[in-house]
Amino acid sequence: MQRTDSARVALITGGRGFIGTHLAVGLARQGFHVVAADRIAWLDDRVESARLDVTSYAECLDLVRAVQPHVVFHLAAFSTVDAAFSDPHASLATNVGGTMNMLEAARSVRGLGRFVLASTDKVYGELVGDAYVETSRLDARGVYDVGKMAADNLVRLYSEEFGLPVAILRLCNVFGPGDPNTASRIVPRTLSRIFDAAGPLPPVIYEGSMAHGRDYVYVTDVVRALTTVAFDPRACGEGFNMVPAAHRTTLDLVAEMIDQSGKACELHDRDWADAIRKNGYEVVPGTGLPSALERQHCDARKLGALGFSTQVTMTEGLRRTIGSFLRRRLVGRRTR
Template sequence: SVRGGLENYFLVERILNEYEIDVCFHLGAQTIVPTANRSPLSTFESNIKGTWNILEAARNSKLLKALVVASTDKVYGESPTLPYRETDKLAATHPYDVSKACADMLCTSYYHTYGLPVAVTRCGNIFGGGDLNFNRIIPGTIRSVLRNERPVIRSNGKFIRDYVYAGDIADANLRLAEALLAGKEHGEAFNFSWEQPQSVIEIAKKVLKIMGSKLEPAILNQAANEIPEQYLSSEKARARLGWKPEWDFDTGLKKTIEWYKQYLKPA
């Protein structure tokens, strides 16, 4: 493995060349919304500069045949018409959302200008084992239950979001890369979600129910610069990539809970 920052162009270019990379998944970013609000410049460095470095290194590579770039549903901004579709305009307003929208548009630019074999994924809220950001609702609630502490909800609990299991997103990335290698979907963006929007409080209560806990969530109502309702249509991904979620929400949630039980159990 190689450790380094995406902000270092020469390192990114060297990695693609020395390791003879032909398929690249650009998943690295500063993804935490409150951090972006507090520190927009470092978020822009990571998410915008990091992406143009990947794109430029890919453009200069003689071997790279497919580049999949992770974006987010937040690039669509606040919309009166839901679910979001790929034909909707990008209308981000807050630092994290804008950083990803810029990255998204850079991909479009590199495809149209240089013919780069790049495509973009726009996903709902991804969950699964391995996510150690315990400010997020699912890992945070699981850890709280295991510690017998009240789960904390930063917002008012009413925000509506899409959720999708990490295993399904791994499959989505692979399908999109295969399409690029086959000469298809260059310059395209795809939404990936379960198409089952739920409120944050509903998610917390499902975790509590599955874990057999009677704890009550503490609602802080402190979230800032977040969009009240966001959810996606995955119709395009179904029609053109043959993608659909393999795991239903409860099954994915149970698998996730088991991972954290093992990870957080006392040594």
């Protein structure tokens, strides 16, 4: 690819992840020269691929110096609570050490416009009151949550101590097509069972998590929010809660996906649609991981003050996501 105006160069760590791929394509469509850095190579001629292990400071420094980005989107992380719990050392080395490496490397860039961290609402810990605000105490628990809280603190440290131009976006639960985390995240996990190739299986819900409340947002709105905090001068040095599309309990969300999936299947396979409804969902003992939070909800008026609002409703986002699972099943059925 021909490198053009340096002000249009964006480096994305974790560029092959769920959010990273959507962000990379979105920025490329806007005319940015996008470098997607990950342990896995990128296979899209719109995006330049670079291999990177963020736990290696030498690799981070070499890449940043070679790319000379105007903006760094730091998304590289152990991206699920389950994965972090299963390998706490590797998770913390990536989520904490990797952030520190990229921050230090970013200091070597002349004219860096913004270092954007994709953080999480889990940094706040258990919700006390009606909603988290950006000034709420960071009180994370659990391997994933604490690692992201440490990264959040490091970014603010580099802003306040070293004058690095940063912005932090604390995401809620992100969903949409292409999320590979079917073993852990509630939306792809539920839909992977409903659209299992061998026939619909009932979604599984932990008994103790049925009333857990979470904010949800569609992935393309996350891309828009990341670019907003990356390029709006008012966002420099600030942290923002993500504007959610909706708030749902686990039970209500699973019930909504069952209902929408059944309706989506009606025109293509009535038997499948009937089986989805008949299966319902399966409740199993437990609450998931011991550090699972019961309630999470963000006050996102600060991001709204920048003129940001979501464009995709919860219903529409689920329709698009269910459609992607349905299309995959229909294509698989035709190729068998």
